[in-house]
Amino acid sequence: SQELEQSPQSLIVQEGKNLTINCTSSKTLYGLYWYKQKYGEGLIFLMMLQKGGEEKSHEKITAKLDEKKQQSSLHITASQPSHAGIYLCGAVIPYNFNKFYFGSGTKLNVKP
């Protein structure tokens, strides 16, 4: 079973459109991380959310963590081809502090 569920699995949007990716856990999380992976490359850290209700933004990407710390969303405004890649959420699960789990990833394509 997977500790973190991501949706959608893949997404194709027209350049300029907004989009949202979701990450859900059945357990309360100790911190939620968002990463981006460009095809054939490593993972790039985007943002870390630790407090319930927290919201962070970087350029056109905004991430939120719900009050219960079980769900996070990543929102991209006015998407660009440079946003294309695989987005992964990651988190520490409370009963296993040394382990970092990843969601299954969301593959994003942005059509120019």
Added chain:
Amino acid sequence: DTAVSQTPKYLVTQMGNDKSIKCEQNLGHDTMYWYKQDSKKFLKIMFSYNNKELIINETVPNRFSPKSPDKAHLNLHINSLELGDSAVYFCASSQDRGMRAPLHFGNGTRLTVT
């Protein structure tokens, strides 16, 4: 300067061979990891070392053996390679073994076993 570097980037080998992947980080982090990314892009932790000490050893076949000569290096040796070992292997490091700091990843090693 590359923060987490792994070599080689690509590795193609035949079943039954033994191969190694090297990883080095220049971030001064105490904790290093190996992750395996399967064909569906799912990342799964394999091993974690903190200051040369093994702290996480997931259910990974004994054919996989990590080695950490110092806290800046974590190498992965794989014996008797099998077709199912084909995947992308990522090395990562963190300044906090309790996962309160983000992981920094290498660019991955794509292993293909034929």
